[in-house]
Amino acid sequence: MSDTQLTDFLAACGERIEAALEAWLPPEQAPPAKLHRAMRYAVLGGGKRVRPTLVYATAVAVGLAPAAVNAIACAVEMIHAYSLIHDDLPAMDDDDLRRGRPTCHKAFDEATAILAGDALMTQAFLVLARDETLAVGPAVRLAMIDRLAWASGSRGMAGGQAMDLEAEGQEIDLITLENIHIHKTGALIRASVNMASQAAPELAPELADRLDRYAKCLGLAFQIRDDILDIEAPTEILGKTHGKDQAQFKATYPALMGLDAARQAAADLVGEALASLEPFDAKADPLRWIALYIVQRDR
């Protein structure tokens, strides 16, 4: 991989998702204006767009045009943005900074932030149900909605956040920590890749399974890297508060297994992710670049 290829791909995905989100977010002037401003504030103009990028890269790997999966990219990013808004609330992780700016409840108020999260979640399902550029039949579309609802709910992302809160201040082991992350961040990352596979219904199930394994490994590697960055990266690069996990005595991979072992675990998972892609040709290169980027990123 050349750095330019990855940079170009990320930039193209970034522009594409920004335009898709812009098109699907209610206009700022439409009432209730404050709620719509808060939704747009939380979603537009920031974030690494990891999940939409994975959606686009998976689409390319299975022979689809990125434009064919805009709705999926939009939906997963809206779900992700809603979860960040709610996780940052005082009753949850109580964070003031996100993507280098005040969190939604700081920029607006708590009530508006709660509602903006709620409304973004429903909007994600609306996009999947309604977006006409998603060229799949209604049965496949329903399967995607099913996938997203499962991945976001109490057995997926929301459940992972609940587990994380319960574990706070407790001594937990590596298996428990992994279980938290499989749900909290892993479920939506996997769903992003799964839904993009679903958009190519003629894809061989074995290949869809391999993409799923890629996503599973990548999700965990991503979280381990996040934990390492919380220690290593300064707040101004991170865009969120540095050292937050340690300050809250949160269990993290570096805390449980040491920094070097955590780095090795992330590298091993990325290796496994890459191995899962073996049957794929060069069209899967963006997925390969993303895997390498995950462990190298500094924010």
Added chain:
Amino acid sequence: MSDTQLTDFLAACGERIEAALEAWLPPEQAPPAKLHRAMRYAVLGGGKRVRPTLVYATAVAVGLAPAAVNAIACAVEMIHAYSLIHDDLPAMDDDDLRRGRPTCHKAFDEATAILAGDALMTQAFLVLARDETLAVGPAVRLAMIDRLAWASGSRGMAGGQAMDLEAEGQEIDLITLENIHIHKTGALIRASVNMASQAAPELAPELADRLDRYAKCLGLAFQIRDDILDIEAPTEILGKTHGKDQAQFKATYPALMGLDAARQAAADLVGEALASLEPFDAKADPLRWIALYIVQRDR
């Protein structure tokens, strides 16, 4: 209408929705157990079940068996329950009592309440996408998901709650108040009736429109009655804090138009709701009973 007929119908709907919800809520023992307990606490064993009852009554009116629309009844009640959990939070309406019991964030904690609401919302969409007893094709099912997402989001229920919060402590006029309620409570009530109509795709569009008009009138009448009850009914009958609206200087129908005029407005709307049902035969009687019940209920 005899009182027995209505009582029997309400009881049958109550049992039916309770069983359907029980079947679709995650078991209490499944991890994360606290989150699942909170979801079940907020949904099971209480509430008037107005929306599911409307779903069942509409199904009967259009010639369907109530069992055919269990998934719809479940989905709207989960959305309603999530909205109550979030509305009751300290950052929103800050209420301690709901359905005669401590609110979800009082019985558990704020973080769990926020997540329980989030997870109930995703579960509603999961039920609609997945429930096999909903005997409609995938295209109709998608249209229902679209309808529910629109009715719950920033242009519907969540938007209505945002408008309501913005109006707090402000002098607003009757048109603004009505606009709040059309969104805050009306949208989901209308969607309940609309989705049940959608379950009978062969229903003439003119009849579906009439059912929609019924629901629109009923939703407003319901809210006006709610406002009146906040003044008239004691806390122990209401199951939520009496006089809350007045204490918070909230605009209500009785406050804006006087108690007698508010009663008259509710009665007029119920009259209009009943008139909308004229082309329907006796199968629509449960819808008629509900309309009369709305203005007569004392909690």
